[in-house]
Amino acid sequence: MSKAERTRQFIIEQTAPIFNKLGYAGTSMSDLTAATGLTKGAIYGNFENKEEVALAAFDYNLGLVQEGLRAGLHGGATVREQLLAMPRFYREAYPHFCQQGGCPILNAAIETDDAPPTALRQRVQASLARWHRHVARLIEQGQQTGEIRPAAEAGRYATLFIALTEGGIMVAKATGDPAALYTSLAHIEQLIETELASS
Structure with missing residues (x-):
């Protein structure tokens, strides 16, 4: 990694x-100069503008979440175990x-939901679609x-799992009480065990 690449990575990680x-x-x-200890010129020497720093920061934050999720998924020997890894990860990582x-997807989604289409909003939509x-x-x-x-509608359950997870995080953050998230995650586990799993 070159010095310029190391500086760019440092800026992303700090901001x-x-x-x-x-x-x-x-x-x-x-805020960015305080977090990095660098001048505005040094930051803009590595990024075209603040939006480019913001997009790189979102990608970095999202990558941290995905890395944790992947570790849990790869640890599952069965599909059931891999599905259960998602609520377990969010419970442990909260x-x-x-x-x-908070959750970078949720934060960026709420911030951009009523805004005109932006690169950040497109990143949020793409990350939700991938999930x-x-x-x-x-x-x-x-x-x-x-x-x-066989009768389980895969797309419907995927939507439910994401909505329960992100909605649970939002209520937990807003109230300062993780109970809403833990209840939502327990419901996902119940759906996996009772509605999805073959008996």
């Missing part, structure tokens, strides 16, 4: 939690999410192996 906590529009250039400002496809494919894979009931 990612700031963007996630303060919002992409709410984060100022002075305290860390709170320290980092949905992944869960739906996993369910379909389980149907092929006989682990999941």
Whole structure:
């Protein structure tokens, strides 16, 4: 990694939690210089503008979440275990999410929901679509192996799992009480065990 690449990575790692906590529009250039200890010129020497830093920070924050999810998924020997890895990951990772400002997908989605289409909003939509496809494919894979009931609508359950997870995080963050998230995650586990799993 070159010196320029190391500097760019340093800026991303230092500013990612700031963007996630303060919002992409709410984060100022002075917030970025304070977080990195670099001048505005040094930051703009590595990024074209603040939006480019924000997009890189979102990608970095999202990557951290995906890395944790992947580790759990790869640890599952069966489709059922892989599906159960998602609620388990969010239950275990929630305290860390709170320290980092919350779920990057949820934060960026709420910030951009009424805004005109932006690169950040497109990133959010793409990440949700990938998550949905992944869960739906996993369910379909389980149907092929006989682990999941053939009549289960993969897309419907993928939507439910994502909505329960992100909705649970939103209520937990808003109330300062993780109970809503834990209840939502327990419901996902119940759906997997009672409605999806073949008996």
